[in-house]
Each structure stands twice: as structure tokens, then as C-alpha cells.
Amino acid sequence: MIVCHLINQISDEYVPEQQDFQRWFQAFEYKDNAKITIKEILAPLEDIVHDFSVEMLRSLESAFIVDNQKEVEELRKKISHVINTVEGSHSDEAKEFLAQQLRKLKGADNIVTAAEGFVFDFDGHTYKFTGNFAPMNQLLGLQNFPGSRPGIPADLFDDLVPLNEAFTHGGNEFLFIPGGFKPPHKGHIHLISRAVERLPEAKPYLVTGETPRDSVTLQQSMDVLRILLQGESSLGLDDLSIVTIPKGGLVILDQDGQPLKNSDGDPRFSNSPLQGIYNSALGLPKKATVYIASSTADKKHADIGKSIKRARPDLTIKALSIPPLAGALEGEKMSASDMRRAILDGDLKKTLMIGDSETDANAAKNAGIPVILLEDGYTEKNTTEIHHNHLVKDFVGIEKIVLKYL
Numbered sequence: 001m002i003v004c005h006l007i008n009q010i011s012d013e014y015v016p017e018q019q020d021f022q023r024w025f026q027a028f029e030y031k032d033n034a035k036i037t038i039k040e041i042l043a044p045l046e047d048i049v050h051d052f053s054v055e056m057l058r059s060l061e062s063a064f065i066v067d068n069q070k071e072v073e074e075l076r077k078k079i080s081h082v083i084n085t086v087e088g089s090h091s092d093e094a095k096e097f098l099a100q101q102l103r104k105l106k107g108a109d110n111i112v113t114a115a116e117g118f119v120f121d122f123d124g125h126t127y128k129f130t131g132n133f134a135p136m137n138q139l140l141g142l143q144n145f146p147g148s149r150p151g152i153p154a155d156l157f158d159d160l161v162p163l164n165e166a167f168t169h170g171g172n173e174f175l176f177i178p179g180g181f182k183p184p185h186k187g188h189i190h191l192i193s194r195a196v197e198r199l200p201e202a203k204p205y206l207v208t209g210e211t212p213r214d215s216v217t218l219q220q221s222m223d224v225l226r227i228l229l230q231g232e233s234s235l236g237l238d239d240l241s242i243v244t245i246p247k248g249g250l251v252i253l254d255q256d257g258q259p260l261k262n263s264d265g266d267p268r269f270s271n272s273p274l275q276g277i278y279n280s281a282l283g284l285p286k287k288a289t290v291y292i293a294s295s296t297a298d299k300k301h302a303d304i305g306k307s308i309k310r311a312r313p314d315l316t317i318k319a320l321s322i323p324p325l326a327g328a329l330e331g332e333k334m335s336a337s338d339m340r341r342a343i344l345d346g347d348l349k350k351t352l353m354i355g356d357s358e359t360d361a362n363a364a365k366n367a368g369i370p371v372i373l374l375e376d377g378y379t380e381k382n383t384t385e386i387h388h389n390h391l392v393k394d395f396v397g398i399e400k401i402v403l404k405y406l
Contacts, residue, residue, distance in 0.1 A: 050104050053129035054112065062115040071114035075136065080108040080257055081283065082139045085156065087259050087267055090248060093151035094142070101135040111136065173202035174284060175291045175320070178273030180336055181208050182216040184225040186325060187295065188336075193235055194322045195293040202291055207273040207280070209245040214340040218244065228359055245276045255311035257282050274304040281308045281315060289316040296321045350406055354398070361387045372401060 061068040086098045105111075110132060117130035147154030177192055196204050210218050222242065229235050249269030252260045259267040281290055292305055305317040353364030356377020364371045365387050373388035383391055390401050 047104070050131070053117070054110065054131040056129055057115065057117065057131040058112045060113050060115050060118065062113075065114050068114050072111060075114060076108040076111050077283075079105075079111060079136060079139055082143055083108065084251060084253065084257065084259055086142070087251065089153075089156055091153055091156060094153070094156055097142070097149065097152060098139070101138050105132050105135040105139070172285060172287065173199065173289045173291070175199050175202040175204045175293060176207055176277045176280070177204060177293045178207045178277055180213060180273070181206070181221045181225060182213040182218075182336055182340070183221055184228055185336060186228075188225070189228050190325050191293060191295055191322050192229075192240070195291075195320055196235060196239070198320065199291055202289075203241065204239070205241045205243050205280075207243045207245070207276045209271050209273065209276075210247045211245075211271055213336075216340060243276060243280065245271060245273065250275055250279060253279050253282060255307070257311070278304055278308055278311075281312060284312070284315060287314050287316070289318065291318050291320045293320040293322060296323050352402060352405055357381075358386045370405060372398065 065071050083098065083102075086094045089095070113131065116133050117128055119126060119128045121127075142149065142152065142156065146156065175195060177195055179188060179191075181188055192204075192206070208218065208221070212218070249271045252268045252270050252275060254260055262268050277292060284290065290305075290308065305319055308315060309317050348367070348369065351367075351369045352372060353360055353367075353369055354372045354374070355361060355364070356374040357379040358381055359379075361371045361373060370389040371387060372390045372392060373383060373386060375383055375391060375393050379386070392398055392401070
């Protein structure tokens with residue numbers, strides 16, 4: 001090759017000022033980075049041609065698309081979703097790949113046509129201008145073909161922030177039931193079953209996080225929830241969709257669907273199920289109805305509905321307040337945090353189960369602790385069919401039984 005011949009001449013007739021030139025040629029010709037070097041040289045020219053083709057395609061509409069502008073908006077939403085998910089992920093490989101594609105695409109707002117491109121002849125040659133089709137196709141491929149790109153996690157899009165099609169269930173009503181559920185308790189079962197009973201046409205979603213709480217994992221919570229639902233409700237866990245927030249949190253989105261950033265310019269994250277509902281709502285179908293279930297003792301859930309409405313005015317947002325279980329103190333709610341603290345800080349040998357159902361009794365029996373069973377409780381079974389050590393009609397005098405174990 002000419003370059004090889006030139007290198008040899010320079011080597012034979014060494015000139016000091018040509019030393020750097022010689023090293024460059026040697027690196028270019030003989031090293032493995034030749035293709036990379038060529039790519040770097042051509043990059044500015046590629047950018048000029050790309051930007052020119054984008055402008056050429058700006059007013060192009062396809063005769064095969066009924067509503068070109070609507071399709072452009074859908075493409076922008078999908079690309080925005082990919083961008084937000086990658087920016088909010090913990091994958092450096094995915095972020096690097098995103099940066100490469102955004103160098104040409106610039107951003108979702110730069111999507112100007114739903115047409116793939118156009119073909120033309122010039123000076124005896126055939127050319128094709130595709131504009132932003134290539135970087136769009138690359139980004140959409142991350143989600144449509146998970147695991148196809150080495151180094152990028154296959155489950156990158158398994159977290160929240162779903163696309164419209166993730167919420168397609170044959171209806172336009174969605175019921176979100178947020179909670180930690182670590183561990184689930186009767187208050188949770190009451191809330192879930194009553195909410196679903198009142199809205200049979202809505203698709204129910206439990207919104208919770210993958211992050212353990214005091215060593216209670218999501219899998220353990222779902223196992224307990226399955227048992228509780230079987231014992232206390234006509235529902236099954238398979239009747240519900242579980243939407244999880246990944247460990248490390250979910251990226252916080254503003255009302256335009258863009259990540260909020262901290263003072264260092266990095267995305268902010270939240271582990272709150274309410275943030276999960278907000279991010280999910282941004283991807284719901286147009287004019288959908290969103291129900292957010294909560295106990296009447298939990299007032300803060302109403303605020304997230306207002307935030308969703310500001311971001312998606314087309315959605316109908318309704319709060320679904322479920323009264324607490326009979327016998328609960330007014331304004332009070334059952335707390336999984338209190339349950340965890342009692343379990344972790346307590347002495348198993350001085351622990352009792354005071355319950356009113358077969359589920360309570362079986363849980364206590366499995367844990368090896370005594371059961372005080374309340375008659376006429378939260379069950380349809382006869383008390384003779386339920387394991388117990390003591391049977392009471394009410395709580396009058398129950399302290400005498402408790403003292404025997406302390």
C-alpha cells in the first residue's frame with residue numbers, strides 16, 4: 001500500500017520533525033484502531049449529511065400513514081420513554097449507547113416525520129436519505145429486542161415507566177393500589193379486596209418496591225400476600241398485576257416526562273410507590289380513568305392525583321377511599337413498619353397471636369406461638385375448625401390470658 005511504502009521511506013531517511021508524523025502513520029496503518037480513526041475523521045461529515053437529510057425530510061409525509069402528525073407524536077413518546085428509562089438506569093453501557101444515538105438524533109423533539117426516508121438518483125448513482133430513522137430504530141431496538149446488544153441488561157425496561165401498550169387490557173380504567181406490603185397485613189387485604197370489588201371493570205395494579213425493608217423482601221411479601229388473599233378474599237394474586245420499583249429507585253419525572261436533576265446534573269430517584277403511579281400515568285392511553293386507592297386514614301395519596309392531572313390533563317383522576325377495618329381506631333391505620341419493629345425487637349417466647357381467622361391461626365402455629373382466637377371474626381369458618389389455644393368472645397379480661405405468657 002502507498003501508506004506502507006511511505007512509512008518505509010520515512011524509516012530509512014529519518015528526519016526529526018517527521019517523527020510525530022511517522023508515529024501517526026504507524027498507529028493508523030498497523031494498529032487495530034485504524035477503523036476507529038477513520039470513523040472519527042468522517043464523523044463531522046456524517047453529521048453534516050445527517051442534519052441536512054433531517055431538514056429535507058421535515059415536510060415529508062407518507063401516503064401509507066393515515067395521520068402522519070399523530071404517528072410523529074407517538075414516535076416522540078416512545079423515544080422519550082427510552083431516553084428517560086436509560087438515563088434513569090444504572091447501566092453505563094446503555095447510557096453510552098444512548099449518547100451515541102443522541103449525537104445524531106439530538107432529542108425526541110427532533111423527530112419530524114413518520115416516513116422512513118426517500119430514494120433519489122444523482123449523477124448516475126442512487127442514494128437514500130433516512131434522517132433520524134437510523135438512531136430511532138437503534139433506540140427502539142433496545143426495548144423491542146432485550147438482550148440483543150452486548151453489555152446492556154436484558155431487563156433494562158422491566159422497571160416502571162411503562163409504554164402505552166403495557167397498560168392495554170381491553171379497557172380504559174386503571175386502579176392503582178400503592179403500598180410497601182412488607183409484610184402484608186389485614187389492612188392491605190381489606191384495602192385490595194374492597195377496591196377491586198368496587199371497581200370490577202378497572203385493571204388493578206399493586207405498586208410496590210423491590211427494596212427490602214428490615215430484611216423483608218419483595219418475594220417474601222408476595223408469598224405472604226398470596227396466602228392472605230386465599231384465606232381472606234375471593235381474589236388471587238394472579239388477578240392482580242404487580243408493578244415494581246427497582247432497587248435504587250425510580251427516576252423522578254416532571255410534568256413533561258423529563259427527568260428531574262440534582263445540582264450535579266444527575267437524575268433524581270425515588271422509592272415511593274406514589275412516584276411509581278405518577279410515572280406510570282404518564283404512559284397511559286389518552287383519556288383513561290385513573291383510580292388511586294387508599295385508606296381513609298391515609299390522606300397523602302390525594303396529592304399525587306393533582307400532580308398527575310397537571311401533567312396529563314386528558315386523564316380523569318379519582319381517589320378511591322376505603323374505610324378501615326371494623327374495630328380500627330378512627331384516623332388510625334395498620335402499619336407494616338410497626339409489625340416489623342415488633343417482630344425484630346420482640347421476644348418470640350413472649351409473643352402471642354391475637355387473631356380472628358384461620359390465616360392468623362396458621363401463621364402463629366407455623367411460628368410456634370400461642371393463639372388467642374376471637375369468635376365471630378374475619379372468617380366464615382367455624383371456630384372448631386381453626387387452631388387456637390384460647391377462645392374469647394371479646395377483649396374483656398384478655399389481659400389475664402396474656403399475663404400467663406409474660
